[in-house]
Amino acid sequence: xxxxxxxxxxxxxxxxxxxxxxxxxxxxxxxxxxxxxxxxxxxxxxxxxxxxxxxxxxxxxxxxxxxxxxxxxxxxxxxxxxxxxxxxxxxxxxxxxxxxxxxxxxxxxxxxxxxxxxxxxxxxxxxxxxxxxxxxxxxxxxxxxxxxxxxxxxxxxxxxxxxxxxxxxxxxxxxxxxxxxxxxxxxxxxxxxxxxxxxxxxxxxxxxxxxxxxxxxxxxxxxxxxxxxxxxxxxxxxxxxxxxxxxxxxxxxxxxxxxxxxxxxxxxxxxxxxxxxxxxxxxxxxxxxxxxxxxxxxxxxxxxxxxxxxxxxxxxxxxxxxxxxxxxxxxxxxxxxxxxxxxxxxxxxxxxxxxxxxxxxxxxxxxxxxxxxxxxxxxxxxxxxxxxxxxxxxxxxxxxxxxxxxxxxxxxxxxxxxxxxxxxxxxxxxxxxxxxxxxxxxxxxxxxxxxxxxxxxxxxxxxxxxxxxxxxxxxxxxxxxxxxxxxxxxxxxxxxxxxxxxxxxxxxxxxxxxxxxxxxxxxxxxxxxxxxxxxxxxxxxxxxxxxxxxxxxxxxxxxxxxxxxxxxxxxxxxxxxxxxxxxxxxxxxxxxxxxxxxxxxxxxxxxxxxxxxxxxxxxxxxxxxxxxxxxxxxxxxxxxxxxxxxxxxxxxxxxxxxxxxxxxxxxxxxxxxxxxxxxxxxxxxxxxx
Amino acid sequence: xxxxxxxxxxxxxxxxxxxxxxxxxxxxxxxxxxxxxxxxxxxxxxxxxxxxxxxxxxxxxxxxxxxxxxxxxxxxxxxxxxxxxxxxxxxxxxxxxxxxxxxxxxxxxxxxxxxxxxxxxxxxxxxxxxxxxxxxxxxxxxxxxxxxxxxxxxxxxxxxxxxxxxxxxxxxx
Amino acid sequence: xxxxxxxxxxxxxxxxxxxxxxxxxxxxxxxxxxxxxxxxxxxxxxxxxxxxxxxxxxxxxxxxxxxxxxxxxxxxxxxxxxxxxxxxxxxxxxxxxxxx
Numbered sequence: 001x002x003x004x005x006x007x008x009x010x011x012x013x014x015x016x017x018x019x020x021x022x023x024x025x026x027x028x029x030x031x032x033x034x035x036x037x038x039x040x041x042x043x044x045x046x047x048x049x050x051x052x053x054x055x056x057x058x059x060x061x062x063x064x065x066x067x068x069x070x071x072x073x074x075x076x077x078x079x080x081x082x083x084x085x086x087x088x089x090x091x092x093x094x095x096x097x098x099x100x101x102x103x104x105x106x107x108x109x110x111x112x113x114x115x116x117x118x119x120x121x122x123x124x125x126x127x128x129x130x131x132x133x134x135x136x137x138x139x140x141x142x143x144x145x146x147x148x149x150x151x152x153x154x155x156x157x158x159x160x161x162x163x164x165x166x167x168x169x170x171x172x173x174x175x176x177x178x179x180x181x182x183x184x185x186x187x188x189x190x191x192x193x194x195x196x197x198x199x200x201x202x203x204x205x206x207x208x209x210x211x212x213x214x215x216x217x218x219x220x221x222x223x224x225x226x227x228x229x230x231x232x233x234x235x236x237x238x239x240x241x242x243x244x245x246x247x248x249x250x251x252x253x254x255x256x257x258x259x260x261x262x263x264x265x266x267x268x269x270x271x272x273x274x275x276x277x278x279x280x281x282x283x284x285x286x287x288x289x290x291x292x293x294x295x296x297x298x299x300x301x302x303x304x305x306x307x308x309x310x311x312x313x314x315x316x317x318x319x320x321x322x323x324x325x326x327x328x329x330x331x332x333x334x335x336x337x338x339x340x341x342x343x344x345x346x347x348x349x350x351x352x353x354x355x356x357x358x359x360x361x362x363x364x365x366x367x368x369x370x371x372x373x374x375x376x377x378x379x380x381x382x383x384x385x386x387x388x389x390x391x392x393x394x395x396x397x398x399x400x401x402x403x404x405x406x407x408x409x410x411x412x413x414x415x416x417x418x419x420x421x422x423x424x425x426x427x428x429x430x431x432x433x434x435x436x437x438x439x440x441x442x443x444x445x446x447x448x449x450x451x452x453x454x455x456x457x458x459x460x461x462x463x464x465x466x467x468x469x470x471x472x473x474x475x476x477x478x479x480x481x482x483x484x485x486x487x488x489x490x491x492x493x494x495x496x497x498x499x500x501x502x503x504x505x506x507x508x509x510x511x512x513x514x515x516x517x518x519x520x521x522x523x524x525x526x527x528x529x530x531x532x533x534x535x536x537x538x539x540x541x542x543x544x545x546x547x548x549x550x551x552x553x554x555x556x557x558x559x560x561x562x563x564x565x566x567x568x569x570x571x572x573x574x575x576x577x578x579x580x581x582x583x584x585x586x587x588x589x590x591x592x593x594x595x596x597x598x599x600x601x602x603x604x605x606x607x608x609x610x611x612x613x614x615x616x617x618x619x620x621x622x623x624x625x626x627x628x629x630x631x632x633x634x635x636x637x638x639x640x641x642x643x644x645x646x647x648x649x650x651x652x653x654x655x656x657x658x659x660x661x662x663x664x665x666x667x668x669x670x671x672x673x674x675x676x677x678x679x680x681x682x683x684x685x686x687x688x689x
Numbered sequence: 690x691x692x693x694x695x696x697x698x699x700x701x702x703x704x705x706x707x708x709x710x711x712x713x714x715x716x717x718x719x720x721x722x723x724x725x726x727x728x729x730x731x732x733x734x735x736x737x738x739x740x741x742x743x744x745x746x747x748x749x750x751x752x753x754x755x756x757x758x759x760x761x762x763x764x765x766x767x768x769x770x771x772x773x774x775x776x777x778x779x780x781x782x783x784x785x786x787x788x789x790x791x792x793x794x795x796x797x798x799x800x801x802x803x804x805x806x807x808x809x810x811x812x813x814x815x816x817x818x819x820x821x822x823x824x825x826x827x828x829x830x831x832x833x834x835x836x837x838x839x840x841x842x843x844x845x846x847x848x849x850x851x852x853x854x855x856x857x858x859x860x861x862x
Numbered sequence: 863x864x865x866x867x868x869x870x871x872x873x874x875x876x877x878x879x880x881x882x883x884x885x886x887x888x889x890x891x892x893x894x895x896x897x898x899x900x901x902x903x904x905x906x907x908x909x910x911x912x913x914x915x916x917x918x919x920x921x922x923x924x925x926x927x928x929x930x931x932x933x934x935x936x937x938x939x940x941x942x943x944x945x946x947x948x949x950x951x952x953x954x955x956x957x958x959x960x961x962x
Contacts, residue, residue, distance in 0.1 A: 662961025664954060665893070668884050672789075679796055697864050701872045708879040711895050712886075724895050731902045734872070737864065738909045740921045743928075747905075750928050755898060755935045762939045763891055766946045782882045790878035797870055821918060821925075829922055836926055843933040847940060854944060 008206040010089050015076035018066060022074075022094055025062050025102065026141045028055055033134035040127035049120075052130040053113040056137070060106040067099035075147065075211060091209055093147035097346065101144045101280060104353045105273050109137050111501035112268040115361055118497035119264055119368060124170055129262075132169070136162035136269065143277050149198050149208040152281065156194065156245070159274055160187040166269060167261040179257035186254045190244020197237035204230055210284060219290040227291055235288030238281065239297055246278030248334060249304040250590075252327045253583045256311075259319040259389075263364030266319060271326050271356035276349045279333045283342050298338030302448050305331030309458040311580040313465070314572065318363050318391045321466050325415065326356060328459060332430050335452065341433035348426035351509075355411035355423055358505035362408040365494045365502065366397055366470060373477070373487045382483050391469040392568045393477040400491045403499055405471050407506035412467055414509040416460045416551050419544075422509050427456070428544045435543050457550040464558035476568050697737050703730035712782055717763050721756070728752045741816045869910030876903035890942050890952045894935065901931040 015023065032055050040048055074094040081088050113133065120129060139162060142155030160183075168180030198208055205213050222229045242248070247255045258270055269275070282289065282297075289297070305328045312324035329352050336345035370388040377384070386393060398405045414423035434452055438445035478485035493499065571577065582588065660667065690698075703726060710723035728751045735744035825833050876899055883896030905924045912920020945959075946952055 660961070662958035664957070664960070665885050668881075672881060676792065676796075679793075683796055694864060697868065701868075704872065705875055705879070708876060708883075708899055711892070711899070712879055712883050717889065717891055720892060720895060724898065727899065728902065731906060734869075734906055735909055738869065738906075739913050740909050740918075740924070743905075743909060743921050743924055746925055746928055750932050751898070751902075755932055758935060758939050759891065759894060759898075762894070762942055765943055766891070766952045782886045785882040785885060786875075786878040789881055790874050793874045793877065794871070797874070817918060817921070821921065824918055824922060828917060829919075832922075832926065836929055840929065840933055843937065847937060850940060 008212065010077060010087070010207060010209060010212060012079055012089065013075055013077045013091075015092070016074060018070045018074045018094055019076045019092060021062065021066050022092065022098075022102075022145055025059050025066070025106075026138065026145060028059055029134040029138035029141070033131050033138060036134060037128070037131040040131060043127075045121075045125070045127075048127065048130055049113075049117040052134060053110070053117060055134075056106060056110040056113045059137075060103070060110045063099065063102040063106050066094075067096075067103055070094060070096075070099055077209070088150070089148065089207075089209060090151050091147040091211065092145045093211060094145065097280075097283060098144050100346075100350065102141065104350055105137065105140050105144065108272040108353055108357050108505075109133070109268055111357065111361070111505055112264045114497055115267075115364070115501045116262075116264040118495045119364065120262065122368075122371075123262065124172075128165070129169060132162055132165045133265075133268070136166065136274070140273050140277065144280065147210050147284075149201065149210060153191075153194055153198060156241075156277070156281075157191065159277060160184060160191070160245070163187070163258070163269055163274055166265040167258045169261055169265065173260065175257075176260040179254070179260040183254040183258050186251050187244045190241050190251055193237040193240035193243075197234045197241065200230055200234040200237065204234070214287050217287050219287055223291040231288055232291065232293060235285065235290070236293045236296070238285050238288065239293060242278030242282055242334075243300070246275050246330050246334070247304075247327045248300050248331065249307055250584075250586045252304060252308065253586050255327055256320045256323045256583075259317070259323050263319065263360060263367060266323075267357045267360035267364065270323065271360050272353035275326060275330055276333075276353060279330070279337065279345055279349050282334075282337050283346060286337070286342055289337070294338045294340065296338075298335050298445075298448060301331045301334030301338055302451050303331070304328070304334070305455045306451050306458075307584060309455050309462065310576060311583070312462040313458065314577045314580040315462075316391050316569070316571075317387075317389050318367070318394070318466060318470065319360070319389055321391075321462060322356070322359055322363060325359075325459065325463065326352075328455060329356070329415075332427065332452070332455075335448065336430045336433055339433050339437040341430065344426070344429040344433050347429055351414065351422040351426040354505055354508040355414040355421075358407055358411035358502060358509060359415065361498070361502055361505065362404045362411070363470070365401065365404045365498050366394065368494065368498070369397070369401065369491050370394065370477075372491070373484060376487050376490075377481075377483055380483060382481065384481070386477065386480075391466060393480075394470045394475070395473040395477075396471070396475045396488075397491075398471040400488070401493050403493055404502060407502040408467070408471065410506040411509045412463055415463055416555070417456065417547055418551065419548065420510070424544075428547060431456075431543045431547060453546060453550055456547050457554045460551040460554035461558050464555045465562050468558060468562040472562075473564050479568065693737060697734070700730045700733040700737070703727075704734070712786075713779060717767070721760055721763055724759070725752060725756055728756065739817070742818045742821050866910050866913075869906055873903045873907040873910070876900075876906065888954050890945075890954060890957070893954070894938055894942070897938075898931065898935065901927060 032052055036043075036048060036052065043051075075091060077089050077091040079087060080090045113130075116129070116133070136159060139155045139158035143152055143159065146152045146155065164180045164184040167183055168176050170176045171180075201213060202208055205216060207213070217231055219231065219235070222231055244251045255270055255275070259266055308324045308327035308331065312321050312328070315321050315324065329348070333345045333348050333352070336342070336348065367388050370393075374385065374388055410421070414421040417424045417427040431449075431452060434445070434449050438449050475485065475488045478488060579585075707723040707727040707730065711720045711727070714720045714723065728747065732744040732747040732752070735741075735747060880896045880899030880903060883899065884893050887893055887896065905927055908920045908924040908927070910920075912918060912924070942952065945957060949957060949959075951957070
């Protein structure tokens with residue numbers, strides 16, 4: 001059999017100092033996971049949590065050192081295994097993207113670990129929480145460091161697994177178990193595309209090493225010859241994998257439901273790191289994206305951003321609002337990837353990680369207090385459970401938890417894109433790149449620009465809504481019962497373990513860490529030093545000004561509606577609410593399009609199978625009838641002929657026997673008679689003859 | 690006529706007469722006695738025909754064995770003589786005798802009247818015993834042994850039947 | 863000596879009488895006697911013709927017949943006794959067990 005795959009021999013490269021450091025950082029959470037998973041029950045909870053947290057802290061410090069020291073790219077290649085003569089290698093690539101990503105991942109996870117120590121103390125916590133977190137962090141680092149698509153896929157799946165385990169951490173709650181299943185299913189469906197992409201790339205290039213593939217691909221050249229070439233489809237398949245992991249339309253519906261997990265998990269996984277893994281993967285495989293694939297990415301990203309933002313307007317669950325906000329911002333990142341502004345996308349990824357984590361953690365602190373109120377009301381005998389996440393029941397937390405409020409406001413400002421904050425820089429970078437692309441290519445891209453500006457408006461609106469509902473006004477839960485007011489007055493600021501992450505993450509939302517100039521990202525060291533600029537960004541004042549304008553109007557609008565809202569809001573009954581609640585009927589659509597036909601098909605096959613069974617029965621009956629006929633023939637004809645012969649003999653015998661009546665003397669008479677006959681024959685005829 | 694012929698006539702009349710007695714007698718014991726007389730007459734006829742050994746065998750076996758057995762049977766099954774009275778046709782008997790005899794006579798006439806005469810029996814001086822014995826062992830040994838086997842079988846069979854009957858009788862009683 | 867035809871006559875007569883006894887008598891014992899007479903008739907015939915044989919075949923055969931007849935009468939008698947025990951009669955009109 002002639003080999004169809006191109007046979008490539010890859011040189012192994014042993015790791016240098018920086019790569020060894022990266023490997024050390026990578027293996028630390030793996031060891032933590034194994035130790036805590038198998039011995040966790042026997043270690044007291046105090047040691048468990050602090051052990052995990054300290055490990056995270058050390059990892060963060062090491063990655064910071066690595067980022068500062070490393071320059072350029074460090075590639076290491078090892079031999080993995082071989083099948084016959086085909087060699088499989090693994091590789092690790094450390095670029096400035098990787099080190100930055102490692103810093104983000106380790107820093108946010110360190111903050112989340114600190115937060116979890118306090119947060120999980122009072123909730124139902126079994127010994128597997130920190131091991132699962134360690135598993136997640138190690139898988140995330142695996143995705144970041146790996147340069148081989150197969151290894152990336154392995155860690156991709158592991159990240160999905162840890163997400164499943166962590167979302168369904170409180171598995172006694174039905175909602176959590178369902179949400180975990182949903183997350184896993186949607187991710188798995190998208191991962192099918194990942195596998196197809198791996199297969200396609202292996203078939204074309206004979207390897208899954210990204211550096212090798214990159215050196216051999218010229219996507220624009222391929223697109224010139226034919227737009228349906230295989231590498232283009234491979235790029236499309238990889239993008240489709242990120243539709244699941246990074247929650248694009250229509251596969252984003254698992255992310256709002258995933259808020260049933262603990263808040264620190266939501267902060268780490270579904271705000272900062274896991275959902276960003278998709279964007280990171282696209283950045284690594286950016287050489288495969290071009291032409292119609294990029295257009296597809298932009299359109300889907302635009303749709304995602306807009307629809308998720310619309311859903312957030314009508315949501316009363318505080319964590320779900322943040323989830324929709326995440327989806328919306330992911331849409332922004334994908335739009336940037338689509339137009340080719342990879343550095344802008346990564347910038348927004350980084351800033352989003354910090355301010356979204358901060359938002360989640362601060363909202364988590366508020367929820368924590370609400371939970372305390374509920375517990376105390378139960379212990380006072382007032383047994384009436386309420387949804388601790390519901391924003392309509394909160395209010396006036398500004399005075400009670402000022403630090404939390406401050407952290408929230410800072411990250412909220414970054415999310416909206418107010419100047420002097422990090423979000424302003426990154427978001428405007430994206431908007432500017434979109435505008436540039438539109439002004440170059442025209443036509444439908446202007447719609448994209450308008451849609452993204454609308455999304456900015458809506459984002460500002462719903463975030464302000466959340467701000468006013470939670471932190472301003474009166475404590476609306478107190479309206480339902482006087483005991484709540486009393487308990488509310490006893491709320492204090494959270495523990496220092498909760499506050500330190502809030503402070504640190506809030507501080508990261510300022511502009512200083514990303515650019516000296518608060519208004520221009522292009523001149524900042526982030527964009528200049530860390531990335532290779534692929535496009536020259538023109539200095540544009542138009543876009544930032546428009547965005548700021550939209551933001552302000554939205555803020556004023558929200559303030560006018562929600563600022564001093566005394567009543568518990570009712571659910572509005574209009575089209576948008578219905579669409580939001582049903583997730584734009586995505587799940588119903590999937591059910592109708594895919595699940596019902598499959599069920600009908602299997603029912604049809606079942607009936608066909610029953611028919612076949614009936615036919616077989618018919619055949620069996622036929623043969624039984626045949627056997628019965630043969631039996632009858634055998635009895636009556638074959639045996640019958642024998643019986644007839646016997647009967648004839650008996651008949652003849654009985655006829656002659658009837659002459660003998662049992663008298664002995666008659667027997668003698670007959671004998672004598674016969675004797676005389678014999679004599680006659682002997683003597684007369686013999687002698688005569 | 691010579692003595693031999695006279696003896697022959699006498700003994701043949703004895704034979705025929707005794708058998709007629711058997712034929713017409715109503716008393717079993719009379720019949721048995723007549724049978725004895727017949728057998729004796731036959732033995733004498735054997736002597737006249739030149740086989741003294743056979744005459745003795747006849748006397749020993751028939752008269753001294755079979756007859757005695759028959760008498761035992763008569764003894765065992767004896768009933769009062771009145772029960773033996775049977776109304777029967779004697780004419781049929783005579784007729785039957787005549788018919789059969791005449792018929793056979795006609796049949797065997799060729800044999801009867803075409804055989805040569807003999808003047809003296811071809812025996813040795815001391816009778817035919819030695820010669821018979823010698824012939825049994827040499828010429829006719831197969832028949833001899835066959836007959837011996839036959840008698841053995843009969844004896845064993847009779848003994849077995851008798852034993853079965855004894856068991857059955859014991860069961861019945 | 864005596865011509866063989868005389869022997870044959872006697873033999874035939876004896877045979878006829880013996881057959882008549884067998885055919886017409888009602889008592890089994892009479893029948894047995896008749897059978898003995900028949901045997902003797904045959905014997906006479908055999909011995910008569912045996913005179914003319916160098917190897918005395920006739921007489922030897924007659925001896926055999928005597929033997930066989932004796933054995934046969936033994937068996938017949940035992941059967942008769944059994945029958946008598948079963949049926950309490952020696953009347954041939956009553957003994958019809960051989961009938962089908």
